[in-house]
Amino acid sequence: xxxxxxxxxxxxxxxxxxxxxxxxxxxxxxxxxxxxxxxxxxxxxxxxxxxxxxxxxxxxxxxxxxxxxxxxxxxxxxxxxxxxxxxxxxxxxxxxxxxxxxxxxxxxxxxxxxxxxxxxxxxxxxxxxxxxxxxxxxxxxxxxxxxxxxxxxxxxxxxxxxxxxxxxxxxxxxxxxxxxxxxxxxxxxxxxxxxxxxxxxxxxxxxxxxxxxxxxxxxxxxxxxxxxxxxxxxxxxxxxxxxxxxxxxxxxxxxxxxxxxxxxxxxxxxxxxxxxxxxxxxxxxxxxxxxxxxxxxxxxxxxxxxxxxxxxxxxxxxxxxxxxxxxxxxxxxxxxxxxxxxxxxxxxxxxxxxxxxxxxxxxxxxxxxxxxxxxxxxxxxxxxxxxxxxxxxxxxxxxxxxxxxxxxxxxxxxxxxxxxxxxxxxxxxxxxxxxxxxxxxxxxxxxxxxxxxxxxxxxxxxxxxxxxxxxxxxxxxxx
Amino acid sequence: xxxxxxxxxxxxxxxxxxxxxxxxxxxxxxxxxxxxxxxxxxxxxxxxxxxxxxxxxxxxxxxxxxxxxxxxxxxxxxxxxxxxxxxxxxxxxxxxxxxxxxxxxxxxxxxxxxxxxxxxxxxxxxxxxxxxxxxxxxxxxxxxxxxxxxxxxxxxxxxxxxxxxxxxxxxxxxxxxxxxxxxxxxxxxxxxxxxxxxxxxxxxxxxxxxxxxxxxxxxxxxxxxxxxxxxxxxxxxxxxxxxxxxxxxxxxxxxxxxxxxxxxxxxxxxxxxxxxxxxxxxxxxxxxxxxxxxxxxxxxxxxxxxxxxxxxxxxxxxxxxxxxxxxxxxxxxxxxxxxxxxxxxxxxxxxxxxxxxxxxxxxxxxxxxxxxxxxxxxxxxxxxxxxxxxxxxxxxxxxxxxxxxxxxxxxxxxxxxxxxxxxxxxxxxxxx
Numbered sequence: 001x002x003x004x005x006x007x008x009x010x011x012x013x014x015x016x017x018x019x020x021x022x023x024x025x026x027x028x029x030x031x032x033x034x035x036x037x038x039x040x041x042x043x044x045x046x047x048x049x050x051x052x053x054x055x056x057x058x059x060x061x062x063x064x065x066x067x068x069x070x071x072x073x074x075x076x077x078x079x080x081x082x083x084x085x086x087x088x089x090x091x092x093x094x095x096x097x098x099x100x101x102x103x104x105x106x107x108x109x110x111x112x113x114x115x116x117x118x119x120x121x122x123x124x125x126x127x128x129x130x131x132x133x134x135x136x137x138x139x140x141x142x143x144x145x146x147x148x149x150x151x152x153x154x155x156x157x158x159x160x161x162x163x164x165x166x167x168x169x170x171x172x173x174x175x176x177x178x179x180x181x182x183x184x185x186x187x188x189x190x191x192x193x194x195x196x197x198x199x200x201x202x203x204x205x206x207x208x209x210x211x212x213x214x215x216x217x218x219x220x221x222x223x224x225x226x227x228x229x230x231x232x233x234x235x236x237x238x239x240x241x242x243x244x245x246x247x248x249x250x251x252x253x254x255x256x257x258x259x260x261x262x263x264x265x266x267x268x269x270x271x272x273x274x275x276x277x278x279x280x281x282x283x284x285x286x287x288x289x290x291x292x293x294x295x296x297x298x299x300x301x302x303x304x305x306x307x308x309x310x311x312x313x314x315x316x317x318x319x320x321x322x323x324x325x326x327x328x329x330x331x332x333x334x335x336x337x338x339x340x341x342x343x344x345x346x347x348x349x350x351x352x353x354x355x356x357x358x359x360x361x362x363x364x365x366x367x368x369x370x371x372x373x374x375x376x377x378x379x380x381x382x383x384x385x386x387x388x389x390x391x392x393x394x395x396x397x398x399x400x401x402x403x404x405x406x407x408x409x410x411x412x413x414x415x416x417x418x419x420x421x422x423x424x425x426x427x428x429x430x431x432x433x434x435x436x437x438x439x440x441x442x443x444x445x446x447x448x449x450x451x452x453x454x455x456x457x458x459x460x461x462x463x464x465x466x467x468x469x470x471x472x473x474x475x476x477x478x479x
Numbered sequence: 480x481x482x483x484x485x486x487x488x489x490x491x492x493x494x495x496x497x498x499x500x501x502x503x504x505x506x507x508x509x510x511x512x513x514x515x516x517x518x519x520x521x522x523x524x525x526x527x528x529x530x531x532x533x534x535x536x537x538x539x540x541x542x543x544x545x546x547x548x549x550x551x552x553x554x555x556x557x558x559x560x561x562x563x564x565x566x567x568x569x570x571x572x573x574x575x576x577x578x579x580x581x582x583x584x585x586x587x588x589x590x591x592x593x594x595x596x597x598x599x600x601x602x603x604x605x606x607x608x609x610x611x612x613x614x615x616x617x618x619x620x621x622x623x624x625x626x627x628x629x630x631x632x633x634x635x636x637x638x639x640x641x642x643x644x645x646x647x648x649x650x651x652x653x654x655x656x657x658x659x660x661x662x663x664x665x666x667x668x669x670x671x672x673x674x675x676x677x678x679x680x681x682x683x684x685x686x687x688x689x690x691x692x693x694x695x696x697x698x699x700x701x702x703x704x705x706x707x708x709x710x711x712x713x714x715x716x717x718x719x720x721x722x723x724x725x726x727x728x729x730x731x732x733x734x735x736x737x738x739x740x741x742x743x744x745x746x747x748x749x750x751x752x753x754x755x756x757x758x759x760x761x762x763x764x765x766x767x768x769x770x771x772x773x774x775x776x777x778x779x780x781x782x783x784x785x786x787x788x789x790x791x792x793x794x795x796x797x798x799x800x801x802x803x804x805x806x807x808x809x810x811x812x813x814x815x816x817x818x819x820x821x822x823x824x825x826x827x828x829x830x831x832x833x834x835x836x837x838x839x840x841x842x843x844x845x846x847x848x849x850x851x852x853x854x855x856x857x858x859x860x861x862x863x864x865x866x867x868x869x870x871x872x873x874x875x876x877x878x879x880x881x882x883x884x885x886x887x888x889x890x891x892x893x894x895x896x897x898x899x900x901x902x903x904x905x906x907x908x909x910x911x
Contacts, residue, residue, distance in 0.1 A: 020524060024549035027538055028531040035508050046523045073525060074510040092523030112523070114514045136566065137513045263570040327509040330569025334504035385504055 001063055003042065010045055010087075013055045018093070020044040029088055032073040032080045033134070036337055036391050037420050041068070041082030046093045050167060050175060050205040056089060057203065058173030066450040067171075069199040071112060071139030075146065076338055077419025079198050083454035089203055091141050097121055098206070105211045106164060106181055111141025111204050115148075118209070126211045129156040132415070133323045141204050147196030149415035151247040151322065154373035155281070156212070158415070160195040167206035168194055171451040181208050193441070198417045199452045201445040215246070215281035219291060220309040220318055223276040223298040224269050228252055228356075228368075230301040231274035232348035235372040237297045238278070239345060243290050247279040248373030249322055252352075254332070255367040255380065259321040262328035266321025272304070276372065277322055325369045326380065333365065333382035337394050340416040341405030345375040354404050355379050362397040364390075376414030377405065403428060418456045426458045490542040492583045496721060496763075499579065500540050506533045506571045512563035517839050517857055518556050526553050529563035529573050536580050546584055554580050556853065558846055559717055560806035560839040565813070574811065575759060581719030603723045606678045606710040607730075613653055616682045620650055641848055644890070645882045647683060654685035656706040662692045669699035669788060673738050675731075675745040675754065675778075678710035680878045687878070690905045691746045691781055697908055698788040702744070707734045713753035716760070717844045728757045729767055732774045743774070746781040746901060748877035749844065752811030754778040780808060781901060782818040782876060794910035795827035796903065801870030802830055803861070803884065805877035806839050818876055818900045825907045835864045840875075842883035854883075862887040865895060873897040 003021075010019045020026070021043045030040040042065075047053045060067050066086035073080055082088050094110035100122055101107065107128070109118060115135040119127040131150035132138055138148070143159045144166060165179030179191030194201055225231040231250055238248065251259070256268045256275060268275050276298075280290050298306050309315040321328075329336045343351050352368060355377075359366040370378040379401055383390040402412055406428045413422060426435060439457060443449075492498040512529040513519050519528035526535065532553055538544050554577060561574045590598075605611045623646060625631055632643050656676050664670075672695065676688055695702050708731055712724030731754070735743055745751040758772035800822060808814045823830055841847055841857030861884060865873055873884055876899055885897045 017522075020526070022549045024535055024538075024544065024547060024553070025524065025526045027544070028526040028534050031508060033509055044524075072510055072513055074513075090523065092519075092525075095520075095523075117514070134509065134511065137510045262568055264568045324511070324568035327507065327511050327568030330505040330507045330509075330567075330571065334501075334507070336507055 001065070006063070006065070007043060009059060010043060010056065013059060014045055014047050014052050018046040018048070020046070029070070029073070029082070032070070032075045032078060034076050034078040034337070034419070034421055035335060036395065037078045037081060039081045039083050041088040042085050044088040044090055046090050048093045050169065053089065053169045053203050053205050054173045054175055057169050057171060060087060060450070061172045064448075064450070066453050068452045069141070069145065069203045071142035071145070072114065072137050074134045074138045075142060075419065076340070076416040077413070077421040079145065079417050079419035079452070079455055081420055083420070086450075086453065091139060091203070091205075094141075094205065100211075102126055102211065104181075106208060107211055108181070108206060108208050109140055111139060111144070111207060113140050114138065115140055115143060122211060125214050127214050128209055129162050129212045130159045133326060135323070140207050140209070144195050144204050144207055145197065145199045146415060146417040149371065149374075149376070151249050151277075151371060152279075153415075154248055154371065155244050155246040160192060162210045162212075163191065163195055163207060164210055165191055165208040166194055166204045168202045168204050170202045171446050171448075175205070179208065196417075197442070198419060198456050200442055200455060202451060217284040217287060218246075218279060218281045218315065219287065220315045221278045221294065222268070222305075222307040222309075222318055223278060223303045224272045224305040224307070225274045225276070225301070225303055226272070228274045228352050229349050230303070231276055232352060232372065234276060234298055234301045234303065235348060236345050237301070238294060239373065241293050241297060243280075243293050245278050245294070245373060246281040247277065248371070249277040250368065250370055250372040251275050251277070251322065251325060252368040254365060254382075255325050255329075255369040258328045258332045258367065258382075259325050262324070262331040264320050264324040264328055266317050266319075268321060269305070277318060322369070326378075329367070329380060329382050334385040335383050335390070337381045337383070337398060338416070339377065339379045339381070339398050339401055340413045341377045341379075341402055341410055342412075342414040343375045343377060343405050343408045343410035345372070347408045347410075348372065348375065351377065351404060351408060355401055358397045358400050362393045364393060364397055366397070371414065374414070375410065377401075399425065420455055423454075423456055424458050426456070490539065490545050492540055493587055495586060496579070496582055498536070498540055498583060499575070500537070502572055503533055503537050503540065503576055505569050506530055506567075507569060508534070509568070511568060512566050512573075515562040515566040517558060517560065517562070517841075518853060521853065521856055527556055529567075529571075532557060533571070533573070533576060536576060539580075539583075546587060551584055551588070554584060556850060558806075558839050558841070558843040560843055561810035562806060562837070562839065565810045575756075578716050578719070578721075581717070582721040583719075585719035598718065598720060602715040602718060602720045603726075606714060607727055609653075609655070609678075609681065612678060612682050616650065616653070619646060623648065623650065637851070638848060641851055644886045645847065647882065647885065650683065651686045654681040654688040656681070656704040656708065659689075659692060659704045660706065662696055662702045662704070664699045664701045665696045667699055668701050670742065670784075671701050671740050672703070672784065673735055673740045673743045674702050674704040675708060675711070675735075675743055675750060676704055677745070677747055677750045680747055684878050684881065684899070687746060687899045687902060690899075691901050694785065694901045694905050694908065695744065695781070697791040698785055700744075700784070700788070703738055703740065705734050705738060711750040711753040712760075713749050714844050716753065721760070725760060725764065728760055728771065729764075732757065732767060732770050735774060735777075736770065741777065742784065743778045744781050744784050745778060746876065746899065748780065748805035748808035748811065749879055751778060751780045752807035755812060780812060780814055780817075780876070782808075782814060782821060785821055785901075785904070786817040790824060791908050793825055793904075793907040796825050796907040797827035798903075799829045799831050799869060799871045800903065801833040801865055801868045801873050802836060802900070803833060803840065803865075803873055803875040803880060804837050805875055805880050806843070808876055809837060818874075822874060822900055822903060825903060828903065828907070831868050831870050833864055833868045833870065835860060840880050840883050840887070842877075842879035844879060847883055858883060858887040862891050862893070866891065866893060870895065872903070874900045874903055876900050
């Protein structure tokens with residue numbers, strides 16, 4: 001269809017300034033937090049209301065143009081890239097907190113609200129629990145799309161455990177309410193179906209979330225180890241002992257170097273092979289027993305040091321390094337690629353050994369920063385953006401790690417989603433029948449596949465439509 | 480600013496003042512800057528965000544595009560408030576990057592002749608010259624006297640009206656450094672300092688300078704103010720006129736070196752941030768690089784200096800104060816605790832919570848004149864926050880912010896005064 005007409009039609013719906021179409025603007029939207037794959041959209045629409053989203057989607061339906069929802073663009077699997085030269089429907093202007101209802105422990109927000117802002121504005125000892133490491137920027141809508149986790153999901157659950165309902169605009173423009181403000185709804189749990197669907201079912205325009213009381217007491221410990229192995233064994237033993245920390249995070253030597261060389265330096269010992277960040281929360285009564293258990297297990301595995309944060313300031317400092325660890329790799333290299341495999345906790349030692357071996361074979365630097373408590377690995381492959389061959393090696397190395405996670409009885413993704421980046425690996429985890437069932441369910445919402453085409457499903461099985469495949473190197477790389 | 484220029488369309492930056500690609504590449508596109516960027520929050524446009532702008536710079540540097548109009552627009556829509564730098568886990572020096580990109584733009588495109596002349600006049604002649612500034616402020620005084628009696632402001636064209644709105648309603652006698660060359664310490668002399676008085680502030684807020692010297696003297700500082708000093712060059716750097724800024728920097732370095740003092744104290748956050756970056760600005764100047772670096776390390780904000788010294792006695796000052804963080808103090812110099820602590824120590828003074836105190840007020844050098852629409856949006860939010868805070872006074876340590884927030888409050892019909900923190904310290908010390 002005629003590009004000028006498309007733009008002027010979209011402007012008629014959302015207004016001048018809410019449609020971006022200049023080539024420079026399109027360029028900026030060719031990637032999200034995942035920068036290996038790139039695909040520029042043909043336009044970006046910034047609607048301000050459910051009504052506008054509905055009108056935009058109806059128009060795109062009539063004209064047969066594919067589209068992709070996008071929030072803050074901090075995703076790590078390329079999920080918000082506009083394949084098939086689609087239109088980006090971005091929720092960045094839908095950033096109102098519509099309702100905070102503390103007596104009923106719930107809030108209603110628009111999808112563009114940044115995760116951290118919700119807890120900040122709720123205040124009064126209440127918060128929204130899921131805390132992805134990118135929470136300072138990532139949007140609640142994006143969290144719904146990816147079913148985001150975060151360090152504290154080990155004890156407090158993922159996005160799906162904290163979202164009561166969503167208002168969704170279907171790809172043809174109808175507005176539906178799935179779930180709602182109440183605790184429970186009869187019928188099919190379509191709310192649960194939408195959470196984690198990676199923007200393939202429509203555009204979420206309102207989110208009803210659960211609020212929780214901030215824990216009465218919190219203790220944060222930093223345990224320092226001289227080998228990765230002893231750190232990972234500590235993790236398995238803590239969980240096996242029946243202690244459920246609210247967070248149990250691991251960072252290895254490479255990541256410690258990155259953090260300590262960056263502005264978010266947190267005081268992790270530079271010569272440590274690994275550190276564990278362990279947090280306990282809850283009513284103060286059970287604390288002493290849990291603390292004693294954790295200390296005893298750390299010591300049993302030759303922790304060199306177990307440091308307990310003395311106050312909120314020290315706690316914040318310890319967390320600052322962890323929460324910004326992925327961003328801090330800019331201190332080490334000019335590009336990164338992070339993975340998201342999940343494995344049974346007991347297999348952590350062997351998987352980390354495999355990661356180290358892969359790094360050596362592909363001549364790459366791979367750091368590890370991850371949610372050890374739930375076995376969710378984030379191998380962080382750093383490389384030089386000026387090295388033309390690097391993306392290929394990085395992706396091959398990533399593929400080997402992913403295959404190993406699945407072979408170990410794990411999964412491809414804990415929280416970053418499959419997106420574009422891992423779609424070809426889906427057959428490792430699912431049978432053809434599994435994938436076909438998913439594709440059929442998706443088709444009930446998204447019959448012609450125009451909503452976020454080319455994501456989640458492999459292009460090779462025939463159950464997903466064949467998307468425009470972007471390859472590293474097809475487009476000239478950004479310097 | 481942007482509008483009629485004809486930018487260089489050929490891809491790539493020039494090599495005259497090379498763009499530091501390595502620094503741009505330390506941005507790994509994580510997006511943690513987004514929510515901290517005023518123009519992104521307002522527009523939702525990622526091209527108007529720090530990571531988006533860096534992406535565009537890298538695209539030009541890598542030969543993917545030229546310095547097109549859209550590129551120019553985004554580089555100049557940026558406030559250069561540097562809030563993104565405080566948020567960045569990789570330590571990307573965003574301010575340096577956007578300033579360098581503007582330098583590239585100004586060297587490689589033609590502006591209409593009158594714009595080029597005006598820029599030369601303002602950045603290279605007017606701001607560095609106290610005599611010309613005095614001349615310019617003389618009609619301003621006359622105009623203000625007129626404006627107090629008749630609504631002449633309404634008759635001005637929009638840009639001039641914005642300038643007029645920024646003028647303080649009462650302007651004291653100019654601060655002439657020659658009259659304050661040596662101000663002795665009161666009581667025991669603890670430090671010998673030099674005072675940087677800059678350009679416009681000596682005319683627009685001359686009393687803040689006088690009060691600053693008094694407060695420093697009471698804290699035991701003997702202060703010299705060299706009359707040969709000139710504008711710091713910050714406005715020129717923000718406008719991409721790096722050559723002019725370098726000339727100003729060299730002159731200031733030479734002037735202050737001669738005094739042989741340990742520290743150079745400055746009460747303007749914008750100037751302080753610039754002076755502290757002279758090392759970077761003159762990094763490729765073999766004669767000056769070393770000296771610029773040394774000078775930059777001597778520069779201290781007045782709050783840093785006062786914070787380290789014993790406090791003189793103070794009488795109670797029972798007033799509710801909202802402290803607004805100047806961007807170039809908080810992000811540019813990472814100074815936030817000291818001024819707040821100094822104010823908190825004033826007996827009876829209550830610091831009230833100002834939501835969004837860490838957000839830019841839209842002043843940003845002369846951004847309020849070059850990008851009036853965006854500036855007004857940010858100002859309106861600031862004014863609302865101040866009015867909701869219950870404060871009786873706003874304190875902020877940068878002349879641009881003082882004038883901007885004053886203007887906003889005046890337009891909203893609010894009587895809340897906006898002062899420099901040293902003015903409150905002075906009042907408490909004098910007990911009036």
